[in-house]
Amino acid sequence: MKPVAFDPYGRRRSRWRLPRWLVLLLVGIAIGAGGVVLIQERYLPPRLSASASTALRASFEKAEAERLRLQGALADTTKQLEAAVADKKGLADELGASRDTAERLRKDVAAVVASLPPDPRGGTVEVRAGRFTVDGSALAYDVILTRDRATAGKPLAGVMQFIVAGETARGTETTVSLKPVAISVGSHESLRGSVPMPEGFKPRQTTIHVLDRPEGKLLGMRVMYVK
Template sequence: MFGRSKPVVLEPYGHRRKRGRPPRWLVLLLSGVVVGAAGVVVVQERYLPPRLSAGESAKLRNAYDSTEAERKRLQQALADTEQKLASTTAQHKSLQEEFAGSRARIERLSEDLATTVAALPPDPRGGTVEVRAGRFTVRGGALVYDVVLARERAGTRPTTGVLQLQLIGSSAKSPETTVALKPVPISFTTHEVVRGSQPLPDGFRPREAKVQVLDRPAGAALGMRVMLVK
């Protein structure tokens, strides 16, 4: 009862832990890590898309780069096309304005021509179509002509027919020769200036030109006048 007392050892966890055994919290932590890793592997294998290999990743990257380059090329092509369209639109607008200006000038010239034709002396022979004026010259073996035709009683329906020129002159074989040129088709409403040139026979020198307006080749005469060839 009064012998030596032994020291009392207090164990905080109620009992002494066996040596060599890891603590419980460490075991739980490692188990959780293992379970989590296993879960990640299961999810990747079953639910996520399959992972790409290094070669497949390189192919995918190359395909992406190629697609991106093509997109940039198409974008640049679209920008160039839009620029060309804008330029074409501006050019079209300029042409429209130029056409409108040319049309106005043509209308003014037509009015001036009508005034000039009205001021010319009338055809002394009269007729349905009057030969108001004419100019005939010989150049390089051809007859160059300008003939002014007019209708005093012009309607809405144009007059159609042919302009027939008969030349009176001389040649090496005959002092008096008549040459008929090819008929020229005509169609006009109030007035018309017929211009052109036709070849002459070799050695033929015309003095006068008989201008005939016919309703058709070798048809009825609508007007006629004789003029000098200069």
């Protein structure tokens, strides 16, 4: 066996150490992890428990369901609004057509009235035509009145009263004044209705009086037979 020489002053072998860069890296990782934990504990909201997470998810799902319901309701309301707008347009078109028809009828009526014979007596209001019949104990009438176009801008308010000649139930000749009828006359006016007569009275002819008010100024007059 070969002897080993002892050297009391010889150098010891140096121990193995971690590289400096690795030490710095590990220290940085540790500091970073500690900082994250510190920030999370002190400044960030606390972590939710399992039950809190479940409750939060349930609330979210409920809110989402409500949002979808409201979205569906909004879609239905939008459809209803669109349908209402379409209906309104249709009604507007129908109204326009009705106005056109009414205007044509007005012109037709005006043409018919213009073709009627004039009132022989003339007057502020002319009685252009009339028809009288007995309806039970009432006098039924159809009367057409006109005014001069130059003065027919504003409707003329007044009354129409019938002075009826005939026989009473006992056969006595007499004349009765029936209840006045309120009227308003523009360029022309067609009046239809009935007025009560005394019980058993048999009319023969009627005188039409157009007045500005009951027992007022006479504006027009005409005598016609009762059929």
